[in-house]
Amino acid sequence: MTSTPTTKRFIAGAVCPACSAMDTIRMYEVDGVPNRECVSCGYADTLDERGNSVPREVPTRVTKVKQPAPATSQTVQFFPNPRLKKK
Numbered sequence: 001m002t003s004t005p006t007t008k009r010f011i012a013g014a015v016c017p018a019c020s021a022m023d024t025i026r027m028y029e030v031d032g033v034p035n036r037e038c039v040s041c042g043y044a045d046t047l048d049e050r051g052n053s054v055p056r057e058v059p060t061r062v063t064k065v066k067q068p069a070p071a072t073s074q075t076v077q078f079f080p081n082p083r084l085k086k087k
Ligand SMILES: [Zn+2]
Pocket: 016, 017, 018, 019, 020, 021, 024, 038, 039, 040, 041, 042, 043
């Protein structure tokens, strides 16, 4: 069994996206997935395969499918109200 020990190394010049502190970001890998954590505020996130930041606060992967707004134009019913036609 070869398990690589988790090495946490600081990223020089990295700015925490949460508290904007510099040089507080440590990076380490878990199962080949790069993780980041801020030692200042405790912010932690994961980087996915595309390098996008995935905040750790998300407990489960909930795929929210945003339903696009219905493209069908609503038929505006226009009732000419004769009572509004005041002279
Ligand atoms: Zn921070």
